Amino acid sequence: MIHVPTAPWAHTVFDLISWASGAAVGYGLYRWRLSERLSQIARMTGPGYFACLAIGAALGAWASGSLNTLRQAAPTLSHSVAGALVGAIFAVELYKAFRGLKGSTGVIFVGSFATGVAIGRWGCLFAGLPDRTYGVPTTLPWGVNLGDGISRQPVQIYESLSMALFLAVFVAGLAVRAPWAMRRGFYVLCIWYGAQRFVWEFLKPYPPLVGPFNLFHLLCGGLVAYGVVYYLRDLGDERTARAEGRALSVPRPDHQPV
Numbered sequence: 506m507i508h509v510p511t512a513p514w515a516h517t518v519f520d521l522i523s524w525a526s527g528a529a530v531g532y533g534l535y536r537w538r539l540s541e542r543l544s545q546i547a548r549m550t551g552p553g554y555f556a557c558l559a560i561g562a563a564l565g566a567w568a569s570g571s572l573n574t575l576r577q578a579a580p581t582l583s584h585s586v587a588g589a590l591v592g593a594i595f596a597v598e599l600y601k602a603f604r605g606l607k608g609s610t611g612v613i614f615v616g617s618f619a620t621g622v623a624i625g626r627w628g629c630l631f632a633g634l635p636d637r638t639y640g641v642p643t644t645l646p647w648g649v650n651l652g653d654g655i656s657r658q659p660v661q662i663y664e665s666l667s668m669a670l671f672l673a674v675f676v677a678g679l680a681v682r683a684p685w686a687m688r689r690g691f692y693v694l695c696i697w698y699g700a701q702r703f704v705w706e707f708l709k710p711y712p713p714l715v716g717p718f719n720l721f722h723l724l725c726g727g728l729v730a731y732g733v734v735y736y737l738r739d740l741g742d743e744r745t746a747r748a749e750g751r752a753l754s755v756p757r758p759d760h761q762p763v
Contacts, residue, residue: 506646506648506649506650506656507647507648507649507650507659508649508650509630509631509633509649509650509651510631511631511632511633511634511651511652512631512632512633513632513633513635513636515628515631515632515633516628516629516631516632516636517628518628519624519625519627519628519629519631520625520628522624522628523620523621523622523623523624523625523628524621526620526621526624527616527617527618527620527621527624528617530616530617530620530672531613531614531616531617531620533616534613534615534616534676534679535613537679538679538680538682538687539612539613539679539687542612542613542687543613546610546613549606549610550600550601550604550606550610551604553600553604554597554600554601554610557596557597557599557600558593558596558597559593560596561592561593561594561595561596561597562589562590562592562593562596563589563592564592564596565585565588565589565590565591565592565593565595565596566584566585566586566588566589566592567583567584567588568588568592569584569585569587569588569591569592569720569721569724570583570584570585570588571583571584572720573585573711573712573719573720573721574637576712583637585721586621586622586625587698587702587721587724587725587728588724590618590695590698590728591724591727591728594611594695594728594731597610597611607742608739608742609688609689609690609691609692609735609739610691611690611691611694612686612687612688612689612690612691614691615675615690615691615693615694616672616675616676618694618698619668619669619671619672619675619694619698620672622664622665622668622698623665623666623668623669623672624665626638626661626662626664626665626668627661627662627665629661630649630651630659630661630662633651633652634651634652634653638660638661638709639651639657639660639661639709639710640657640658640659640660640661640708640709640710641657641658641708641709641710642655642656642657642658643656643657643658644656645658647659649662658708660705660708660709663701663705663708664701664702664705667697667701668698668701671694671697671698675690675693675694678690684743688739688743689735689736689739689740692731692732692733692735692736692739693732693736694732695728695729695731695732696728696729696732696733696736698725698728699724699725699726699727699728699729699732700725700729702721702725702728703721703722703725703726703729706718706719706721706722706725
């Protein structure tokens, strides 16, 4: 068992670091590979897109986090990064449907999100038990003691390493301009994040909601389904465009020829 020094303020410190690092990584990827793509997105979506994204993320974060923690033995309000992602997607997809837009518009956020989670989860770990993101008891030698003398699964580290691995693969995809990264990177993020988080949820003492699954199992399952469906749809659009010998402009209004 590994003793981990904890302090409630650690979460705030790592949040600030993760936000700054996420912004830096996002800007670096934008300058390196994504400037043209972001220009396309900005021209087609308009300022309402970013307003919907921000509102959806905030509502999703607090609604999902609080729905989970209010069902625990000591109810309290909370927020969740998984809920923020789901809320942002829901709001943006509604906005795009209203504007008649198709195609992925989230690739610019992929690097920032992955970086933020990879760093931010260490803040959850060092914040200790009050953060309520700790794992279930374990006898594994790398179990962590967060101050109560119980060896627990270091689920925060699992998620951090998983997202760091994803970020490395994503950057490698951008380096060779792979279509899965340049065009569909956001959908791949949803699939990866949702799948790995779904697994780690079995190692947390959250109250079940449906059978053995807690609220975040359902949210993450939805993220995987969304990513798969939209990835395949965009892949089909790309193949159709190639078969017809034309360039596919994304994102695009439904009523405009491409």
